[in-house]
Amino acid sequence: MPGIRQYISLPAGLARMNLFSFCAATILSDHATLMFAAAFYLLMARGWATYGIPLLVVAALTAWGRVYSGIHFPFDMAGSIVVGLASAGLMHWLAGPLLPLNEKLLKIIDQVLGVLIKRGGQRRW
Template sequence: MTVTMLALNERIFLLLNASAHPQGATVSLANFVSSDLVLGVALLLVALWAWGNHDKRAALLATAAATVVALGVNQLLGQLWYEPRPFMVGLGHTLAAHAPENSFPSDHGTFVFTVGLALIATGASWRWGVLVSAVGVAVAWARIYLGLHFPIDMLSSAVVAGACSGLAAAFRRPVGHFAPFANRIYDQSLDLLRFPPAWFPRTRNRA
């Protein structure tokens, strides 16, 4: 990364990072978006599997597989390039606690962007995919605002997500062969736990 890029990265960070006297409501919103909303995206995948269109489950499996690959790519990139977090170099204002570790790329950003883009690419859910992708933009802002990441971390996450969402579309057909097996395991687990079919529909009941 060139000196010019690093300088631009820091300049944009300072523009988006919280001020010395931020408004409490904005800080609360950023904390909610940066953590709780990310958890919400994970729960959305569970909800789409349990109560969504069962014919889309192969696409959901491909989305999940692509997300795992994307997070693995993050780990590889983290080994190739080390970037301290803003608070580790005394830059900006930090409004959330975080371990002093590599900032590049952002796992939170990669997770949300990959889920959103993969939902679109696989055809699992275009509307939810657009919404989750928008959440990814909000997560990027929140984590920069809180002083946890630089803009380049979030941008790299979006690039990784874009590449892996393309893989998700390619994964759909081969992963689809495992969908019937996954459905059986899911149905049997629900039966074993005695979850009521009215609340947790079984796949076999829709055949």
């Protein structure tokens, strides 16, 4: 049974491309969600807003392009913005408490890679 999305038409002037019919069942755009999340996180981080603003513009253009090409509906992009903002906010909020864990993991990775590199240098294939 097709979902209600099968019966909703795109706004006038927008072409529906059936080349991407396998994407028709998606709710949010993965492309736009990732780009909006990265842009919002950069806007929240100190000193990174100069990079966040251009990325936000690129994310908006990507969202517009995916609606224009008929791959997604406008509300898909609205959902992508909301999820991107929420995930960026959550990561910004958790950045402080997760920093000590991140430092410990980086030390472990450095030790493991150091051992592997030393062993790899002695091995002859």
